[in-house]
Amino acid sequence: MPAITRVIRPMFEASGVVRCRQCGLGRLAPMPSPHDIAAIYASPAYTESYDGAGQQFVVSKETAGQTHEPRFARLKKYLPNQGKLLDIGASRGIFMDQAKERGWQVFGLEAGADAIEFARSEFQIDIQHGTLESTKLPEAFYDCVHLSHVLEHLHQPLERLKQIAAALRPGGILVVEVPYEFGDLFDLFRANILQRQRALNQVPSSHLYFFTLSTLSRLLRHAGLEVLHGNTPRRNQSYESRLPLGVTLKKLVYRLEYQLHLGPLIEVYARKI
Numbered sequence: 001m002p003a004i005t006r007v008i009r010p011m012f013e014a015s016g017v018v019r020c021r022q023c024g025l026g027r028l029a030p031m032p033s034p035h036d037i038a039a040i041y042a043s044p045a046y047t048e049s050y051d052g053a054g055q056q057f058v059v060s061k062e063t064a065g066q067t068h069e070p071r072f073a074r075l076k077k078y079l080p081n082q083g084k085l086l087d088i089g090a091s092r093g094i095f096m097d098q099a100k101e102r103g104w105q106v107f108g109l110e111a112g113a114d115a116i117e118f119a120r121s122e123f124q125i126d127i128q129h130g131t132l133e134s135t136k137l138p139e140a141f142y143d144c145v146h147l148s149h150v151l152e153h154l155h156q157p158l159e160r161l162k163q164i165a166a167a168l169r170p171g172g173i174l175v176v177e178v179p180y181e182f183g184d185l186f187d188l189f190r191a192n193i194l195q196r197q198r199a200l201n202q203v204p205s206s207h208l209y210f211f212t213l214s215t216l217s218r219l220l221r222h223a224g225l226e227v228l229h230g231n232t233p234r235r236n237q238s239y240e241s242r243l244p245l246g247v248t249l250k251k252l253v254y255r256l257e258y259q260l261h262l263g264p265l266i267e268v269y270a271r272k273i
Contacts, residue, residue, distance in 0.1 A: 017210060019182075023218060026182070026210030031155065040206040041111075067235060068098045071175065074269060075144060078173050078228065083143030086167070089150035090127050093119025099146075100125070107142070109135060132160050137167035144168075148177040151216075152207040161223035168272040174225060177267045178211050180232060184257055184264040213261045216268055225270035232263030 019026040040046055076082075082103045087096050090108030092115045100106045100123075108127035110116050119125045128135070132154065145164050154160050164174055211219075217227045234254055257263045 019210070023215055024212050025215040025219075028208050031208060037206055046206075064094050064098050068095060071267075072098070072102055074229065075173060075175070078269065078271065079143055084141065085144040085146060086137075086142045087146045087148075088132055088164070089148065090119065091115050093123045093125045093127060095146060095148070096125050096127070097123040104144070132163065137163060139166050140169045142167055142169065142172055144173045144175065146175050148175070149179065151176060152178050152209050152211070155208060157209055158219055158222055161219055161225070165223045165225055165272055170272055172272045173228075174220070174270045174272070175267070176216065176220070176270070177265060178216060179207075180212065180262070180264055180266050181207070181210050182212070184232075184234070184262050187264075211266055213266050213268070216266055220268060220270040224273060226273050228269045228271055230261075230266070230268040232258060232261045233265050233267055234258070234263045235265070 015028040015030060015032055017026050018029045083105065084107065085096075085099050085104040086107045086109065087099070088109045090096055090110040091112070093108060096106045096108050096119070106125065108119070108125065109130055109132065110119075110127045111129070111131050113129060116127045116129055119127050132150070145168060147164065151157050151160070161174075168174060213230050213232055217230055220227055234257065238250070
């Protein structure tokens, strides 16, 4: 019997989030229809959120190298000769641009036509228009597949991971990042100790599945991949505080949430066996 779970972001009004008591994987129930999901993507709030991200492109460009450097450093450890990299859900192409500068041969897949045009005009990068569900990937072709904040949107995450595994060459690496939405340690501390609730994200959510580090790792193993590394990072940490000892408390909570795998993001590297 699944457990009913509250998550931070607003969901489809007709759906709730259920979570398996045994494995911990969460999902919407009932699942929304493709029409309902399309309506979210077409909503003004959703569109405006990405327009805002585009307006801050210069800032993102300047900070992208620093933000992505740990990821590229780890990939360099696993794949010292770079090779072919596919970014699924490539958005505006910032990660692809950083990969290209580091010697990768880059490929991209993106559903948003505006994002594809942005990548072409700003980075001179061509991205294929489409979704993972509608695209047949070449078998055993890519050295690395990058899947950042995409898996939680997919109806059949395990089947899609198997599809990606088939597209990786033997020894190829899949990098997956998803949000952790069951309440990271800092938000739990703020809500329960400081009695300060986090403001809800005003952008409509189209997330269908909800992960922990263990559930994501289990799915990757079921897809035929070997998990090499997993963590729950918090990027852009803020240490400002008006409370006495607030900075010290923040540092302690940040350290604990990383050790307990309760950070706001889940990042896993897996290799095709």
